[in-house]
Amino acid sequence: MCNTLERRTRLKATDSTSAIACARSVKEEEREYQEFNKTTMQGKDFTFQIPDECLSCIFEKLGSVDRKSCSLVCKRWHWVEGQGRQRLSLFAQENLLTALSKLLSRFEHVTKLALKCDKKLTSVDDKALFIIGRDCRQLKKLKLKGCKQLTDDGMELFARVCGPLKKISCGSCGFGARGLNSVLQHCVNLEDLTVKRLKGLYEGPSELIRPGCGKIRRLCLKELFNAQLFGPLLAGSKHLHTLMLSKNSGNWDKLLDIITEHLPELVELQMEKLQLSDRGLQAVARCKNLEVLYVLKAPECTNVGLTAVATGCRKLRKLHVDGWKTSRVGDEGLLSVARACKDLQELVLIGLNTTVVSLSPLATGCLGLERLALCNSETFGDPEFSCIAGKCLSLKKLCIKSCPISDQGMEVLATGFPNLVKVKIKKCRGVTSASVDWLQNHRESLIVTVDDGLPSTTRELARSVPLGANRAPGRSALQNRSPLAKARLAIVAGGSFVACTLLRWSSSSGSGSSSPGAGS
Structure with missing residues (x-):
């Protein structure tokens, strides 16, 4: 018996000593491994194991500020970040010229370049533009804004040496018609041209803008005093797909009558604040392949012009009409759209007094209508809302702005659409x-967004009022508010009866706090 107990105690002692020895060996190994890391791996950059392509992809996921900070970590990161950058935006002040060559040698693969300068400062000149065209051999998109020192000679030099340029946008620059003609002639791959507030067009003799190679597919003309000079370019661009005209002076009826005969591939046309009448819309009706049409702020257009467009352009998918509070476009024109444009998917009506007469045929005739917006209409109320609720079966997005609908009309959204x-x-x-x-x-x-233009305090107060009740807040809703919040609500309400009531409540509550005998 004694021998057995002695053996067990010996075994326990050996187990405990072995466990302690194992623990010591593990700690020693950890200590040795840490010392090894300090001595052998100190100062090593493990990012060298990442290929340059992967590191460049990581930089592309970062924001502008973080990317610039990472480029200053080491020489390799500085080089990889420069080689992988495809978009570059520069402040085009005149002192940029001194560092432009070195800067472009770092960003050799830039495809999109933006030069922006403040209107009050002196911008880069023709020499800088020539260096950009010579060194940026992969440049495809160029944006010039506020570069007043650029002339027609600089644009001509740039056009002769630039690479495969496909898109150019210029606004508030100093060159004019001759510079644009040089770009259209020598940039054989140019497909997208945007011209805004080009000051050079106002100076010197008027020179027409010619089509050049004739490969323009998207053209945007905005805020031009003599945009009629682009007539030959419009008529000669046989492959024009998108045309955007905004706030350009001159009579556009005659020009549209001429150019629409030469635009068989026109798919999108946006016109905003132009001197345009039904004659111009009748010319647009010749574009049989037109799918997107914006007619915004054209007060001289009537139901006659809209009817002509609907009859001629039966492939319309998007239609935006802004009557500009003239009430010359209404149910008659929209009925033509409902009968002819069966493929309509998006409809935006601004300032049109539409009624059930046209809205019901639109809802039943255009079965693919997915987006509908009704703005600034005095006739679209709860009855019209209820009428289309059960007929627009494909509608996914709805926007109603400044229309006389109420909470009762909102109830149709629970079962309709x-x-x-x-x-x-x-x-x-x-x-x-x-x-x-x-x-x-x-x-x-359903995602519902209500924007009444009031501060959050007023909207929070309205949430406490049950549906269908009087919208004027009762005193119980204001008892827990401070005098400052009550005064703020009174200011928001304007000079109405609610404002007077809120001010009276605020004064009575203030007097009640000072006088212990004041009651409700």
Whole structure:
């Protein structure tokens, strides 16, 4: 018996000593490994194991500030970041010329370059533009803004030496028609041209803008005093796909009558604030392949012009019409759209007094309508809202702004528009935030946004009012508010009855706090 106990105690002693020895050996190994790391791996850069291509992809995921900071870590990162950069934006002040050559030698693979200068400062000149065209051999997109020192000679030199340029955008620059003609003639790959507020067009003799190679597919002309000079370019661009005209002076009826015969491939046309009438819209109706049409702020256009467009352009997918509060476009023109444009997917009506007469055929005739916006309409109320709710079966996005709808009209969203995903209600005085809460409880998947133009305090107060109740807040809603919040609500309400009531409540509550005998 004694021998057995002695053996067990010996075994326990040996096990404990072996465990202690193992623990000591593990600690010693960890200590040796740490010392090895300090001595052998100190000062090593493990990012060298990452290929340059992967490191460049990492830099592309970073923001502008972080990317610039990373480029200063070491020489390799500085070189890789420069070689992988494809977009570059420079402040085009005149002192940029001294460092331009070295800068471009670092960014050899830039494809998109933007030169922007303040209008009050002196910009880079023709020499800088020549260096850019010579050194940026992969440049495809160039944006010039506020470069007043650029002349026609500089644009001609640039056009002769630049690489495969496909897009150029110029705004508030100093060159004119001769510089544009040089670019259109020598840049054989140019497909996208944007011209805004080009000051050089106002000086010297008027020179027409010619089509050059005739490969322009997208043309944007904005805020030009003599945009009629682009007539030959418009008529000669046989492959023109998108045309955007905004705030250009001159009579556009005659020019559209001429150029639309030569634009068989025109798909998108955007016109904003032009001298345009029904004659111009009748000329647009010749573009049989037109799919996107914006007619914005054209007060002389009537139902006649819209009817002509709907009859001629039966492939329309997007239609934006802004009547500019003239009420010359209404149910008659929209009925033509409902009958002819069966492929319509997006419809935006601004300042048009539409009624059930046209909205019902639009909802039933255009079965693919997915996006609808009704803005600044005095006739679109709860009855019109209820009329289209059960007929627009494909509608996904709805926007209503400054229309006389109320909380009762919002109730149709709980059952109508079965495929609706998102709805925005802006500046509709009859809609309160309480209807939004009610609607989200009945249709949780629908994203509802209400913007009444009021501060968050007023919207928070409206949430406490039940749907269908009087929207004027009661005193119980204001008892827990400070006098500053009450005064703020009174200011927001304007000079209305609610404002006077809020001011009276604020004064009475203030007197109640000072006088112990004041009651409600």
